Amino acid sequence: MTVSAAVKTSDSRERVLDAAEKLFMERGYASVTMRDIANLLGVRQAALYYHAPQGKEQLFREVVDRFMQRQQQGLEDVIAAAPSHLEHQLTAVMRWLVTQSPVDMIRMLRSDASHISESYAAELLRKVDQSMMRPLITVVLAAQERGEIRPLDPHVMVGMLLAVINWIKYFDSSQAISVSTDDMIHDIIGVVLHGVVNR
Amino acid sequence: MTVSAAVKTSDSRERVLDAAEKLFMERGYASVTMRDIANLLGVRQAALYYHAPQGKEQLFREVVDRFMQRQQQGLEDVIAAAPSHLEHQLTAVMRWLVTQSPVDMIRMLRSDASHISESYAAELLRKVDQSMMRPLITVVLAAQERGEIRPLDPHVMVGMLLAVINWIKYFDSSQAISVSTDDMIHDIIGVVLHGVVNR
DNA sequence: GTCTATAGTTCGATAGAC
DNA sequence: GTCTATCGAACTATAGAC
DSSP states (O other), X not given: OOHHHHHXXXXXXXXXXXXXXXXXXHHOTTTOOHHHHHHHHTSOGGGXXXXXXXXXXXXXXXXXXXXXXXXXXXXXXXXXXSOSSHHHHHHHHHHHHTTSOOOOHHHIIIIIHHHHOTTHHHHHHHHHIIIIIHHHHHHHHHHHHTTSBOOOOHXXXXXXXXXHHHHHHHHHHHTOXXXXXXXXXXXXXXXXXXXXBOO | OOHHHHHOSOHHHHHHHHHHHHXXXXXXXXXXXXXXXXXXXTSOGGGHHHHOTTOHHHHHHHHHHHHHHHHHHHHHHHHHHSOSSHHHHHHHHHHHHTTSOOOOHHHIIIIIHHHHOTTHXXXXXXXHIIIIIHHHHHHHHHHHHTTSBOOOOHHHHHHHHHHHHHHHHHHHHHTOSSSOHHXXXXXXXXXXXXXXXXO
16 A cells, blocks of 8 residues: 555645635634635635535634644654753744744634634643643753753743744734844844843 | 813713723724624614714724824833833833733734725834834833943844733733732843843 | 614525536 | 535624604
């Protein structure tokens, strides 16, 4: 048997999820219509129901699950590949994150989740925590144990890093600023590690 | 003539804008329906068209304009009231910002703006820059000129501070973390000023 | 200033041909 | 796997009574 035939979950289905991911992550659940997704794919709206028989909500859930799984794997990979030194690990993480679909987690938790169901917000928060925050918190805690950095609730630091990613991407896409993405990452990590104060 | 009669632009109109602001800022343009706003006010949906004859889009634009104007005034006031020292000024700014409606500027620029018109994104970016970024950038530049901090593109630092505000509010409202809002602000400013590295 | 009633539009979803 | 056609629901907006 061929390898590809055994592994693949149908190519066109992946393409549907790709299109849905791009739009859902960028504009949010309510802003994106099934017609938007279909138009991006160059098919009719009804064709989406072959791939997602339970409709828009199923599509969103699968997009989120796949996205979070990919984030966790990607983060763990780049962290493992970097030297055990906070600066290198954070740089690797930030460089990986800016290459991914922009994910506005606050919007997902505060707005998107409310369109799915009451309990989905909690489930989503668990996924976000597990996939995106946990790997970074592990890195910060390890650096604390190595004595590289002072003790401090790692949530605060990780929140700062994740929050600023979307600004980097926005500055980059809107050309509202003349600094390159790599320079911004470098500056941000410089601030987080050593602060801005002259000494 | 009475003072209040001369100044007020109708009380009920303000209440409409308050309700619209609360919902638009929290969930975004597409997620909020005219019925949601009317329900929050305890009136019927059609009643909103007395206050905003041009409908939902007008309501959103006026909410944004009023919000940005209030932000700019508030920021300038707390900055002016604080000593000319970066730590005090940033603390005052952060404490003010966490008391305001959560504003997801990235969502506004990337998602909400697309429902209004092509050109509104640029207009919105100008408002955000003028009202929220500019006052903070001024503070950072002044600290640089006083020699308090090293030179660095102020956009990066200001972006970090604005980005992390929503995480503070989210952590606070979801009780996902056991640190108080004031402690988080203190820690964040500590990180930005002095970094996390032991020395 | 707010109401009821409703027109017009858009959306999510289903049925059935190919 | 994708299409056309269409239904019912939800939404924005308007008309006119009070």
